[in-house]
Amino acid sequence: MTDPQLAELSRTLFWPWTFLLYAGGMAAYFYRMAFTQVARDPGDRSLMGTWVGRLGTVLIAAGLATHLGSLVTRAVAAGGREPWGNMYEYSSVLGFGVVVMALLLVQWRMRRPELVGFLLLGALVMMGSAIVLYTPAGPLMPALQTHWMKIHVSTMAISSMIFIVAFVFTGLYLIRDLAESRLARLQDARQSGSTVGAAYAPPGTVTEESGDAVVADREDELPERDGTAADAPPPGDLSDDPRAYGKALRQAVNPIPVALSAAAIALAFSFLFRSATASIVAPLVVGGGVFLAWALLPSLPSAATLDSLAYRTIAFAFPILTFGVITGAIWAEQSWGRYWGWDPKETGAFLTWIAYAGYLHARATRGLRGRGAAGIGILAFLILMFTYFAVNLWITGLHSYAGSGADASNPPFVGIGGALLLYAIVKVVSRRSGGDRVLPAD
């Protein structure tokens, strides 16, 4: 086969085949979850023990096969180079990595198949951006022809795909935590004032994974979470009936404002694509994802579990990101004769690094862990996406070759995006200043 035919095959394998297989697998997972009204014990494989669950796994595995085929044919068609030389390829690789992690790590190793559907959603959004940013196969420009390209870009890709996974965990944590804390408050309000505190963890109780002690600031809003009971519903009226607890969790949250605000952020972000399709699809998908997470609240892991999953995922990716930034500096020294020049991409990487470092520090700070830290985690991911999409598409810098030729400058949308980011920062900061620390009415 000639190269153009191979490239065309690669493109077809990617869209529609891989895309549809993943989407089908995701639908199967969500379908199966919709009938699981109870959070599972870790290690319980019942979710996959049905034909729909198995079908989902098979579809995803088949999707991975076609995706791998697409990446390999693309690499060959582009002259035998690594398939992450432009945004189309990079987005595709990110999606591939997320799905691999979803299947191998999250489902098989961690035994959390209930999270796989949401991870697939994340992967599909990333791959959707690849479809929008399609670039014909071709060789790399001279600046990219070096081993540093393989090392630096693949390191960045690996850390980014782990951050996508962490972002899904963080988002799910925020929704579940919102539901859990509201429900706990509702239950408190129902009970007499004198029992306040009865259902809460004693000082020094250790949360499941993070192991950090529950500190005093959180005691007034969190139900008990200790190592052995992290996946069990908190004690109280509903603890005997997990089904009723799940239902109550859903009733505690109004999904519409939550989904709308998430969709608004996605809308602001999708303008960076300068594509009407993206601006319609992205908010719908993100808002829909939030809505789905709400609908499937009962079968999600507990907030404490999700929080520590997110923390561990970010703690895993952070050294990789650090290594990526350092190799980038070394490459810049090789290529341009300076290790750091505050080029927009470098600045973006620096910002991302700072934001995730901030997340890790916030986790160790009283009054910021929990939702405050999660807010910083979300913000860090938005910065990562900003660094990836925005810097490539509308800021001209030395890294511009990574772009797809979309023309630049979109000031009003920059304003909207900036305003939303600012809003998110203010929100995070004001949250920790005590606004959210609602004490039970006495």
Next chain:
Amino acid sequence: MPQPDRPVRQRPSAIPGPLETASLFWRWLRRMRTALYLLGGLGAATLLATVVPQEPNVPETVENWLEGTEGPGPTISRFLETVGAFDVYGSPWFTAIVVLLFTSLTACLIPRIRAFVRTWRYGQPPRARSFSAKPKRAYLTTSQDPDEARAAAREVLSGRRFRLRREEDAAEESTPMRADARGVVVPAPADAGDTTDGAGGGDQGVGAVGRSGAGVGARRPQVAAEKGHLLREGGSLAFHLAFYVILIGVVLGQLLVFRGQIGVVEGESFADTPVSYWANASGRWWQEEWHRDWVLTLDSFEVEWTETGMPVSFISHVTVEFPDGRPERVADLRVNDPLVVDDMKIHQLDWGWAVRMVVTEDDEVVYDRHVVLTANDDGYWEGAVKAPAADPQLGLDLVFFATAPDDEDGRPVPTVWPAPDAPLLLFHAYEGDLDMDRVQGVNDLETAGMERLTTTGLRPGFEVEVRPGTTVSFSELSRWSGFQVSQRPTDPVLLVGSVLIIAALFPALYAYRRRVWVEAERDPATGVTRVTLAGHAFQRPQAFDGEFDAIVAALSERLAAEPSPDPDVPADRPEVVQR
């Protein structure tokens, strides 16, 4: 946006004096939240620098913003200029953020380092007051006596590189170890200064058996052990200290750096001397006599394109000669593959076309030079010829197309195709005053005092008469290669700092602090010894689960012990049997 200081709030009526203010400021700097605000400030500054064009990088864009032809308009641009937004990294407030951040880091690290050293030297794992509050517990029965059981536990734990509490401390209640009282149940938070209250120390391998508790309360002999704290805290400290290494490297680099740019036409040379560079920037401590005076000749420059017009390779073939008689060096310079000459790095940075222009006036050559052409955004090349020796002075405004094939009528059609398939040079010719006394760009022709003679085009090897007696010939097409020559002796410092950052991140994130306690007691009724183990991990409890089980198994094997149920828990809730 900093929070109001808590100490101030506590004493609302008192107006703090200067010393108190300094101490309050210091305490404010020590807070983790302050550090996070400063990090956020640094992030916001760099974000600003991403969105607003930066003068040192793209001065033309900044000029366009100020003129209002680009960006948000002149009013906002003037405001941005006032606050230094066009040169964020050179602005005083950016320096202030960095200085504050490092001051805050120092303020956080000093007490942590002191506590770390104290723990390292004197620290003792605290006793457990109550085993039932620990998340991990295990119970064994053995026929060996309690002293032997504890000795075995100490051996098992020290074999696993736990730090053990000194055995005589078991009886010394008065030893001022704060962690004894509070560190047990409520683990110290990771905030600076609080982490290391006497925890984690203990000399290994001292003694074996504890004494029964005389003194305050009934102190049973207990084995207390801890692991992972020094590694985790040490990793965290090393990670943060690495930033001082980076800072030193960056600051020294700024002072000692030399960077110069030069373009060399094929067949020509340049020498590493202070005056030969097109542009150079050097640090305050760079000495001009540090130039090495070697001479670089560009023998040829190769560039290849794909069928789609994308460049695939740039290679400069160069020869370097040394004034001190060392043998010359022949080398190929590629993007990503710099040449190192006497500690100076030469990077392939840029390239372009050079046209050799000859101006003859009445058979006398008044101008013969390679004109270096620079790329224009629209895919063609620009340059200028200034011939002050001509009379009257002659100026040419050049535009070059690498490919401009003739159409059917024989008229050249310019394209943006990069390869030189049908080179065409177009120019306006002017005569008059070149105004050479004024400083002007090499490729900018000042035509205010000049009169246009003609506009014409030339293929390579052709000549044209622009006015009676004066001919312009395009005698040769060649290429020039742009090099950056740089020397930054501090790069190894940065590399060391980076390696330290990475190396320290792993223990800082993944090492985990855990404690294990063992008690052994003979049951007077049955005569067997009951051994109780308790464990607690401050981080990563799952990783500790397996480790605790392994410790229990190892101890059990040494004592030939049997597992036994938790005496404090009714038999129908066997949750204490650990997984």
